[in-house]
Amino acid sequence: MxxxxxxxxxxxxxxxxxxxxxxxxxxxxxxxxxxxxxxxxxxxxxxxxxxxxxxxxxxxxxxxLDSAGRIPAVTEGPILEVLTRFLTHLFANLNEDGPALRSLMASAQEDAKFLASFRERFLQPRAKIVKSFLEQAVKRRELNENFDVDTASDMIHGAFWYRMLLGRPLDAAFATKLTTAVLKVTE
Structure with a gap:
């Protein structure tokens, strides 16, 4: 034994x-x-x-990460619906976790090791989801073959982090407006 x-x-x-x-x-x-x-x-x-x-x-x-991992990433449907649905769920999660995530983002700015981990484990996987939605839409020819996936992803993330950092509302209406604007601007 x-x-x-x-x-x-x-x-x-x-x-x-x-x-x-x-x-x-x-x-x-x-x-x-x-x-x-x-x-x-x-x-x-x-x-x-x-x-x-x-x-x-x-x-x-x-x-x-556990909380963020519960956001559904349904890929069926037109890109406008897929991305709007994902952002609506994401925003609901951010409305719950936003204050804590703001403080984590602020702390990451002062700690290079934590920033690298935060970027790798939290930010990049979520950006990858958005990019995959957009890349699939390009493959389906729903978006132009020259559609700039990276810029569109940066615009989406920049817009909602900006609103979250300023305490502005993140809701279904903004998810729709943001998705529509990004898909038009980056055509």
């Missing part, structure tokens, strides 16, 4: 830390939440956190 050294891993600790991170960062903002706050809220020790995540930033990012 093999002996296991050390304490057994607590499978509830990871979800407890993720939940604590989502709640505290949503309420207070990233900068105002300390590692100790997270540990106290989750009821775990420092070593438990660092066995799972190398930093507070990575823990918090994982907490919000």
């Amino acid at each position: 093999d002996k296991v050294l050390g304490r057994p891993r607590d499978d509830a600790a990871g979800p407890a830390l993720l939940s604590a991170a989502r709640r505290l960062v949503s309420e207070r903002g990233y900068q105002r939440v300390s590692i100790q706050n997270l540990l106290d809220e989750a009821g775990v020790g420092r070593q438990t956190l660092y066995r799972r995540w190398p930093s507070k930033a990575e823990l918090v990012l994982d907490a919000f």
